Amino acid sequence: LEEKLIFEIGSTDTTGVDFAEAPKVASRLGSLARTDSIGMPGLSEQETVRHYTRLSRQNYAIDLGLFPLGSCTMKHNPRLNEKVARMPGFADIHPLQPQSTVQGALAVIHELAAWLVTLTGMHSVAMSPKAGAHGELCGLLAIRAALEARGDARSVILVPESAHGTNPATAAFCGYKVEDIPATPDGRVDLEALKARLGPDVAAVMITNPNTCGLFERDMKTISDAVHAAGAFVYCDGANFNAIVGRVRPGDLGVDAMHINLHKTFSTPHGGGGPGSGPVVLSQALTPFAPLPFVEKQGDKFVLVEEETVEDHHAQTFGRMVAFHGQMGMFTRALTYILSHGADGLRQVASDAVLNANYILRSLDDVLDAPFGAAGPCMHEALFSDKGLAEGFTTLDIAKGLIDEGFHPMTMYFPLVVHGAMLVEPTETESKAALDQFIMALRSLAERAKAGDEALKGAPYHAPRRRLDETLAARKPVLTWSEPDLAVAAE
Amino acid sequence: LEEKLIFEIGSTDTTGVDFAEAPKVASRLGSLARTDSIGMPGLSEQETVRHYTRLSRQNYAIDLGLFPLGSCTMKHNPRLNEKVARMPGFADIHPLQPQSTVQGALAVIHELAAWLVTLTGMHSVAMSPKAGAHGELCGLLAIRAALEARGDARSVILVPESAHGTNPATAAFCGYKVEDIPATPDGRVDLEALKARLGPDVAAVMITNPNTCGLFERDMKTISDAVHAAGAFVYCDGANFNAIVGRVRPGDLGVDAMHINLHKTFSTPHGGGGPGSGPVVLSQALTPFAPLPFVEKQGDKFVLVEEETVEDHHAQTFGRMVAFHGQMGMFTRALTYILSHGADGLRQVASDAVLNANYILRSLDDVLDAPFGAAGPCMHEALFSDKGLAEGFTTLDIAKGLIDEGFHPMTMYFPLVVHGAMLVEPTETESKAALDQFIMALRSLAERAKAGDEALKGAPYHAPRRRLDETLAARKPVLTWSEPDLAVAAE
């Protein structure tokens, strides 16, 4: 059954909420009272519950099965995290309450910050960025502030080819000139090309490690040393921290700034596109420039350092990135996850994530081309290409075919350095049985695509929708619903 | 995709729960330590969430659509009720805590009891019965105790043909002899037959009002008077109280005892088969015999009257029906529902429930036989028969056809007084749009069954399962899972 839009089933006279009667008072709205119809449809509670329950059933989700989106780290979201985030002491406090009334909340931020700093071997952490891309912004702002503080304006940011799209976008958004660094044939940053490009105009290198080919940048320390020697900073995209948490500390590799997607490594739910949270760990060199606000422990009190309270002791801060203190609702979840796992569990997270990815790589590299497979193990994701598929068959066909097998597709056509890339990240929360089922499905699809099974090109057949016309959507954008034109309808 | 059983996917080595390490102590279990393998499979949290999430999607539920089961009153379950029931002050208190520490819980029971007594116009209410059938037991126990108290042992209970199956079962379970009373052609109790049967051996009449034909027993007061004149009591099955709440008080009709299914009239969720809750309102005559425990207000304190505290002031109680105090978790939900609706809202509940049922009756009585339709309006449910369907087509075919139309079937083959009965109860929480869609679906099915559309006999086609072999299940019962016999499997 199709689910109509709320605009097609609701009415402006129906409501699913009751209120006490409003006091009779003289309005203070002056001439501004809104008298036009807003056109906002309402539904009773039952109709509302049904509408969204039915809609939800048209989604795929981790709660339904393996979600092998490379670089997105779709792992299990523990339900304890949800319960904790909803405790009234966390969910129902205002960001501007007097600090004496939010000591527990400040303690959570402080405790989570301590874990992140220790796990990464860095010096400090900026907690307020709202998501990974926002964290990148934070890192670049700190780097810029540090360069300015030494009177050293620089205009270029180097970004390897295999970087996440957000990296160059962020750098450009900050007014930097972006230059690419090529990859080596084994899928890593070309160290020599990088060294050759370093110079007094380069502010920073943005590098993803483990990188988007699912490989660890073996030369990371050498790169950092070279970058530092050239007076620039190393920004690390921490989207793939899941692969190394508890086993490798980025601080030991010379990183100056790295964002951590709490919704990837630390299991806060993706929610169909957010909210995320992107704290940024900083080296000692960048720490003085960290944004406001932040939490400090003074004696047995936690203090929120913001404009009112910053005084002299953090005068070099680059300022505020968001209205309040970041994603508290994600902090409580992430801290709950971290405490649940502990140091031993987090190390096991990385171990099992990498084990699962290598198991997939080796279970399929006989039927799918693994461009870097010969060179050794991968980290937390297995990369395949479309090489060897029959003429006219693409990565897209395999991806859509997975839907009919009951799985979400892998990441497609990313990273760009591999043709028809298929990037598979199983995560550590998948059982061997689930992996085996997925491997069997992907193997059968690979065989069909190599054999040229035409039926595959029509997939998916067993989903709420067949392939959707994205071109039409972009050519004639319909972004809001409007009442059908009755005159047209009557024709 | 099919979902395997936990025994097929889990293992005894896997767990989804962590515990602190147990203290090392000398066991006090003596020789009783359980050393055999229990054979209990475990799953990690993610596997558990997936298993039950996937299984849930094979169910139909009110949250997905109209659920027109006559006499079952599948109405919307407000989510506030769920939230309130989970408040730690209600969900996390022990039934034997000192009364000083559970004053709020006792207040809930007392407040709900006051509403039930007022809404029914009765004298008191026994709160502890665990479900409707248990409430019937409570009513009969009170009646028996009252008869015994006056030294008047009686052995027969009269039950109309159209009664719920629980009524005779309960009477028999209590050691009474059950005798049927026939129905009149217009679907009501045959008053004259009833009067004729009354005598010194009759303990009580059990009557459902509104009755299971969806009709109000017009002679209810006359019946009660006759029963009382014969020295017997009137038990009313209150399963259909939803039709009259706020508009009619059973106490005004001479009822001595009536159970109220909180999961029907007062919206506590059915949960796939319970838990229910069946408080029993009692007349003044039966009140002295009410079961323990119960709540009394003494000054500004609430007191739980049980064995320890009953002393003399309730010496005639027939005793205890359950270990503790009844379904507290249902009380909080029902009281929340009642306070949300208030006296005006509850009256509207009955009004809209009856309006919706009559709308269905009149929208379909041209294509489906409505055996009592000519006689006037129905109450909260519309009754149809299979008269006029093509040779070989049955109520079952129409019911299974509804599944393919996206609805749960109506109650079938009940009440027994109508051939091939279809009993449709929409409830008051359905919108007109939902009713119109249902009417359209049922109309089309009726037309197909009259036209002899053979395809209908295979329905459902679009459900998680086709028709299931119930005969096989009963002939060779497989009630638990056991490991497949490997020897057999190898053959």
Place this chain on the structure above:
Amino acid sequence: MRYLPLTDTDRQEMLSVIGAETIDDLFIDVPAEARLSGTIAGLPDHASELAVERHMGALARKNLSAGEAPFFLGAGAYKHHVPASVDHLIQRGEFLTAYTPYQPEIAQGTLQVLFEFQTQVARLLGVDVANASMYDGSTACWEAIGMARRITKRGKALLSSGLHPHYVSVANTMAKFTGDALVHQAPTLDAATDIDALIASIDKDTSCVVVQYPDILGRIADLTPLAEAAHAAGALLVAVVTEPVALGAIKAPGHMGADIVVGEGQSIGVGLQFGGPYLGLFGCKQKYVRQMPGRLCGETVDAAGKRGFVLTLSTREQHIRREKATSNICTNSGLCALAFSIHMTLLGEKGLRELATLNHGLAVQAADRLAKVPGVTLLNDGFFNEFTLVLTKDAREVVRNLADKGVLAGVSLGRLFPDAPAIGNGLVVAVTETVTPEDIETLAAALEEELA
């Protein structure tokens, strides 16, 4: 109003289809003198969600919840930690708002859960089959006595003095109707159970012996001799388990010869909830299955040959058999059974054993510590997670006084057995994984002060 979707316009349109003027016209069959013309006097009108939540929240806060205090109550209801995922899953609308699975094509979710639940319960209790749940342990216990009567055609049941007194009360209430003779007396403060006395009392009229394990004082004993004695006399052994977590550590009653094993499943997945809803467990030997009360789910195939599940053997039930049914039970504890089954699946054998070991370890620590308090004597030789302390004064008073100090100390025998003053100094103390060493010290100190 937020739960009523009809608008006045809808109502008018619908009335005109029906051919009635007003909704009142639809109530013409109600005798005029019983028709109320307006809302019932003295009751408030509808209220906003905010107002209702405030009112109920205020009442909730008037209770001292178990999580807020050092907590040692048991005696038939136990505080265990329930994983957050359990409550998340049982709130799925498809489980929460479904009906009894009478239409199996669209109820396989509930049905498969029940089949899995039956298997889990049977394995836990050590019996061949289990049903899809009863109201609670006390009513399941009575149903077992009735079932034994039907099987043996005898009417005398021996109830152990270690059986929960409320379970005894429920049976006594019901026996008034059925005429069963129930033999029972209050327990004595003895380290040994009354099994020997029960064996001595079995005779040719005995339908069954009902014994709780662990019993109301926390004592445990091998049921094998009792089963043998019962069987030798043609009677059945009914075992009652009020703390199912125990069966992760001690032998299953079914493995010691019990014919019917019933229990209270609240410990696993359900929560305290002031006594209800709870979860009656009911299992028995295969040969008695057709005398079993309650719903049963069975495996079958559908028209396409796929495995599926249905409610089965319903010829035992009230909706088919009416007055010939094995029980009048209709609604059971479906959602509680789901919670139990999910929690048990999360535990698995590994988790269940760890949980039981942790409970036992903490209980032993607590028993040893509390026995050192002057004025306190430990009654039990053996126990699982619950034991009885004998105090130097009436435990009722001690419990009330400690509650005033914010310590929920246990259940006094005086409350459980008001008619047996001889055992009034007994205090039943339960220790689960939710008890901390600090809680034990707090209780010890409070007892010491109270008994000084």
Place this chain on the structure above:
Amino acid sequence: MRYLPLTDTDRQEMLSVIGAETIDDLFIDVPAEARLSGTIAGLPDHASELAVERHMGALARKNLSAGEAPFFLGAGAYKHHVPASVDHLIQRGEFLTAYTPYQPEIAQGTLQVLFEFQTQVARLLGVDVANASMYDGSTACWEAIGMARRITKRGKALLSSGLHPHYVSVANTMAKFTGDALVHQAPTLDAATDIDALIASIDKDTSCVVVQYPDILGRIADLTPLAEAAHAAGALLVAVVTEPVALGAIKAPGHMGADIVVGEGQSIGVGLQFGGPYLGLFGCKQKYVRQMPGRLCGETVDAAGKRGFVLTLSTREQHIRREKATSNICTNSGLCALAFSIHMTLLGEKGLRELATLNHGLAVQAADRLAKVPGVTLLNDGFFNEFTLVLTKDAREVVRNLADKGVLAGVSLGRLFPDAPAIGNGLVVAVTETVTPEDIETLAAALEEELA
């Protein structure tokens, strides 16, 4: 461990398929000196769910939650009652644990919600189109300034003194990179807004004027003259709404000529959460849609001709355009948008208007009552549910002292504008439907005592 399903047996089997001896062998690409041989020192090991819940619960209880106190804070975040069904629905696993809907065939649930959300937001703000959400109001505000720069090719933005000072801070931070010139000063304690001053400041370099409505002091004014003045100078009007409930009572900014309307959607469905996650609303005129940042969902059809929804116009976005994207935003506030949309659906126009009317009515009552307290002056002529009181002493101290008494009195201007001591006696007070008459009396009494 409860979240890690692999057993040691599984690991061994998998390693043998891979052809490695140990898991450590899979980390050979990590330089030896960076490989940690064991767990990181100084951190605790894994803990049970019970232990973690206890720890977090203890921290939660150290906060005074808004529901526990008379509560009057606003200034960009508002306490509203969120119906229980909202949280129930957003916890459906299919919503909660889904990814960004890149695979539309199996993400129609999220996509249809986003399409409905965009329509609801556009109608609420009075604009043609809205995107699928931003991080929060403050970042949406900055994105609007950047978008105005791209459209007008001008780099000077005039920020109203009534704009939330944290929004100003965020814009200042970002402008360091982009070189935008931002003109702003702190507000004065005046009943009128600074609209006239803004109009006077517009010049040919102005990209946009950014005005908050209602503003940080709760003041409201017709934006039409400002829009006309901006447009006459080739500049855009950006309106910022931090309390969307207001738009159930007062004119939509889009209807007064605003070109871009951004806002903080937290009030509807999301909750306080100590400042995040919140929900950035972003709408604009149709003609600017291709300059809009953030995700957009659009209608289309599938291969079978059925209506469906997809993410669209992604050529604006970072994952396609890399350094040429309109914004670097990737993850947004999907789940908060869902909560907003569900709450708005429950409200509907009827409920939204009732909610707004109730807020305004209570705010008027509170303003009139508080203005009677000696030492308190009401600044505002007009307001919706928030207004500014001028006290006889620094409001920061008053707020802190009242908090110690359990009254959360409002937001002091001293905390918001630490650099503007001249307005330090101002107290911004918000009054929503969650405030009771008793709360108002409590605040009045506490203020009276404090100011005596």
